[in-house]
Amino acid sequence: MTGLGLVTPAGVGVDENWKRVLSAVPTASADPALAGLPVDFSCRVPPDFDPAAVLGRRTAWRLGRHVQLGMVAAREALRDCGLDSSTWDGARVGVVMGNSLGGTATFEEQCLALRERGAQAVSPLFISMWGANMVAGHIAIDCRAGGPNLVVTTACASGGTALGVARDLLRSGTCDIVLAGGTEAALSRTIVAGLTSMGVLSRRSDDPPAAFRPFDVDRDGFVAAEGAGVLVLEREADARARGARVRAHISGYGGSADAVHQAAPDPEGSGFERALRTALSDAGLSGADVDHVNTHGTATELNDIGETRVLRRVLGPRPAVTSTKGVTGHCIAAAGAIEAVYTVLSIEHGLVPAVANLERLDPRIDADIVQGSARAMPVEVAVNVAFGLAGQNAVVVLTAA
The missing domain is CATH 3.40.47.10 (Thiolase/Chalcone synthase)
Incomplete structure (x- = not known):
């Protein structure tokens, strides 16, 4: 592992995340988008996060939220490891991302457009903004990674599974570099309502910051969140040869x-x-x-x-x-x-x-x-x-x- 990138409710960037996680200060808060639901709070990426400022307005406009988060994390990971995607052999660079639910907010918006205004109102970008696979595809386009391009879907294990698959691509000699990680942006009303019906979410709407209590005797479930994490993986000999910092x-x-x-x-x-x-x-x-x-x-x-x-x-x-x-x-x-x-x-x-x-x-x-x-x-x-x-x-x- 030579590069790390994060966009989470704990902050945008690895340094902000680490400070917040060490502080043990929760990020859960009331969520206006969930108002009126039995569970009306979540953990969202900080509101000052502006994907248009990072990715460009036109690019950000064409991407689902899960892709925006993944691309920003991938760019940080590449900066962190010191690789220049304009000079590498892209055919030897793979992307393996975990995603489970795709662009759920986009799906809800387009279903509403169809119901209220008819088929002509459905966006031509609908499918490309919704698809789970699009995050790996767009990361590859962004950094000219022409090797194997995969999205793995093992629900909440997807990010870990992606790391295992990426490691195997390096071990087999298929790739020299792999960007691997996971992204999710599924804080839509339908998804949160479904998780609520499953009985896995905390019901502490009166005190959202205190809601998520792992291992506590008074725990009553988790708080749904969005975020992305991307890591750059290389074989150690290759990383050492180019003078990279091997982080783990x-x-x-x-x-x-x-x-x-x-x-x-x-x-x-x-x-x-x-x-x-x-x-x-x-x-x-x-x-x-x-x-x-x-x-x-x-x-x-x-x-x-x-x-x-x-x-x-x-x-x-x-x-x-x-x-x-x-x-x-x-x-x-x-x-x-x-x-x-x-x-x-x-x-x-x-x-x-x-x-x-x-x-x-x-x-x-x-x-x-x-x-x-x-x-x-x-x-x-x-x-x-x-x-x-x-x-x-x-x-x-x-x-x-």
Whole structure:
């Protein structure tokens, strides 16, 4: 990993994100676009974010929100790693992005146009603004990346899955450089209403900042969010040869399916355990080697209990465990990539962020959860976890450069 880029509710850019996550100050607030719904709050990218100013007015106008966020994060990641896309061999550069729901706001707007004004009112840009695949395509156009171009969709595991696929493109020799990550911008009324009906969202409309409470005894679900995270991946020898800063290594990856239920995670955690053990084996490490885990940590009953039980079973009591979603909200398909960036920063800075809003740890959770303030400690080996609807799991093992 040589380049990092972020656009999330915690800020635009990696530095802003890291400061906010270390502060453990939540970003959830009332959302006027959701007014009148049973859950009327969310975590949105800061309102001063202007995609037209970054991408150009004409370009931004043609893009769905999920593409705008992904492109801005990709540009930051490329700046961070020092690569010049005007001089590289684009045929050797791939793009692998995770996305789950595409341009949901665009879809709602065009459905309304069809219903109220007829077929002629539907925009010719509708399909290209809505499609989940368009984020990888537009990133490739923006930076002249002519290699494999993919969007992976494993629900909330998509960002983690994208990192695993990208790593394999490098290992196989198919690519020399891969931009990988995830993006999601699905804070539409229909999607939030659907998540509410599923029973996975917090109902604390009277106090949105305190709503998302991973591992807390009083948790009642997550807060929906938007965001994007992109990382530049290269083979180490190539990066060293050009004098790049190697920020961390993807040393292991494991993917699996629970194959149990369309919505609920496997109560035994067997699918997650397979992915975790596979990732550790791929990295040539044991559970005892892991210093830190950035969990999926959704503040739902089944996730928090099941996830930490598997961590204890496989890794033992040693790792410092956190969930950064209490600050950012749950960015759905982008979560795994965003949290991979935070995990890289934990390795670099020797700091593990505290879990926001954690006041009383659920006594059933047997793990070293970081509470109160960020913990200073050496982090040589870290695990990043992402789960998706229908039991799709992605685990990435990151190690210090």
